[in-house]
Amino acid sequence: MNDEVIKVSSICKSYRDSSSSLEVLKNITFSVSSGEFLVIQGPSGAGKSTLLHILGGLDNPTMGNVYFQGADIYAIDENKRAALRNQKIGFVFQFFHLLPELSALENVLLPGILKSWWERKKSLSKALELLERLGLSSRLKHRPSALSGGEQQRVAIARALINHPQLLLCDEPTGNLDSENGKNILQLLIELNQSQKITIIMVTHDKDLACGAGRTMCLKDGLILHRATERAPAQQS
Numbered sequence: 001m002n003d004e005v006i007k008v009s010s011i012c013k014s015y016r017d018s019s020s021s022l023e024v025l026k027n028i029t030f031s032v033s034s035g036e037f038l039v040i041q042g043p044s045g046a047g048k049s050t051l052l053h054i055l056g057g058l059d060n061p062t063m064g065n066v067y068f069q070g071a072d073i074y075a076i077d078e079n080k081r082a083a084l085r086n087q088k089i090g091f092v093f094q095f096f097h098l099l100p101e102l103s104a105l106e107n108v109l110l111p112g113i114l115k116s117w118w119e120r121k122k123s124l125s126k127a128l129e130l131l132e133r134l135g136l137s138s139r140l141k142h143r144p145s146a147l148s149g150g151e152q153q154r155v156a157i158a159r160a161l162i163n164h165p166q167l168l169l170c171d172e173p174t175g176n177l178d179s180e181n182g183k184n185i186l187q188l189l190i191e192l193n194q195s196q197k198i199t200i201i202m203v204t205h206d207k208d209l210a211c212g213a214g215r216t217m218c219l220k221d222g223l224i225l226h227r228a229t230e231r232a233p234a235q236q237s
């Protein structure tokens, strides 16, 4: 059985303007199995966010393919790709990206807003269950501005989980938090990976942050450098 959730094959990404071209990702190939926690570490500007956006169907690679459960996500049209993102992939960002006018509960319900009445009813009980599990039962009606950074990130994680995604993509999820809250969020992600078997890919510039969370790869100069301790393809180690 193939339990590969995502596979990237020979990904390149360049940004061009009239006078120059910046090659951010150079021939990147790797895959992630169901239930894995992959940490992609690398210095600021290394292309981590660019790679994560490409993995999540948010930004086309210049070359190469991204396969989600075997299907090439850039070979389908934008509407189908948006539906796939909505239903199968959850995103967690450094700056939370919550809507300021909505309450915590409304933010979590947002990805299901276009669903049928019956599905929205199910989403409401799921949202309440998630917010309770993440320790936010007493914050349901609070707007983001009335929540701490750690609480806002937990709301963002609940929102990312509302549609039962098969893959959670996290871009520096602790990057805007103090170290205590950062540790708590990382612990929460590890727990979600272990108890719910959610596949997670997390990028971070912090070398020490995610030691031991799972498999670690390093992105540097547009290339993936595999750690000596993990299963690396022979030609790239």
Ligand SMILES: Nc1ncnc2c1ncn2[C@@H]1O[C@H](COP(=O)(O)OP(=O)(O)O)[C@@H](O)[C@H]1O
Residues within 6 Å of the ligand: 015, 022, 024, 042, 043, 044, 045, 046, 047, 048, 049, 050, 051
């Ligand atoms: N839309 C864009 N246009 C031009 N250059 C970009 C764009 N997005 C990112 N870059 C450049 O690509 C490089 C990698 O950016 P990014 O993926 O955000 O890095 P990281 O997340 O590792 O800090 C940076 O040099 C950045 O300036």
Ligand SMILES: [Mg+2]
Residues within 6 Å of the ligand: 048, 049, 050, 171, 172
């Ligand atoms: Mg980034």
